[in-house]
Amino acid sequence: MSDVVRTRAQRKADTLARLAAPVVDAWVATDGPYLVPLTVAWHEDRIVLATDRESPTARSLIATGRARVGLGPTRDVIMIDTVLDRWLPVSEAPGIGEAYAGQNDWDPRTAGPSYIFLILRPDRVQAWREVDEIRGRTLMRDGAWLI
Structure with missing residues (x-):
């Protein structure tokens, strides 16, 4: 157990800082089942994924409209349930492309x-480090921050 249990406000701040950090790698789960590592970007309160339009992840996400994004090691977890806001070819999204490339190590x-951006709206966000932070781990519900 950790020495200091973070408040929800601190967990939210830590979550937003991690999402905005350079080169954010995450596990993305879609229906199928598909679980893949992808680099994400945080742009205008949305998670941005980039992948081939014909990948199983893109096909599944476009079909179901939902994904779960997991960040961090097992003792500093952020789980984000998302809804597909929209998707578009990378060539048709200059602002998103600039934001993605600016945060990450590739463009x-x-x-x-064949590459597309998948724009995901967070619906539920949970964050915890160890068992002492399980209580109060839900920071967002139905797209609204609880803090």
Whole structure:
């Protein structure tokens, strides 16, 4: 157990800081089942994924409209249930492309015409480090921060 249990406000601040950090790698789960590692960007309160339009992850996410994004090690977890806001070819999203490339170590706009951005709206966010933070781990519900 950790020495200091974070408040919900601190967990929210830590979550937003991690999402905005350079090169955020996450596990993305979609129906299928598919669980893949992807680099994400945080842009205008949305999670942005970049992948090939024909990948199982993209196909599943477009079909179901939902994904779960997991960040961090097992003792500093952020779980984000998301809803697909929209998707578009990387060539048709200059602002999103700039934001994604600016946060990460590659630019998907150079990956070819089959790459798309998947824009995800957080619906539920949970964050905890160890068992002493399980209580109060839900920071967002139904798209609204609880803090």
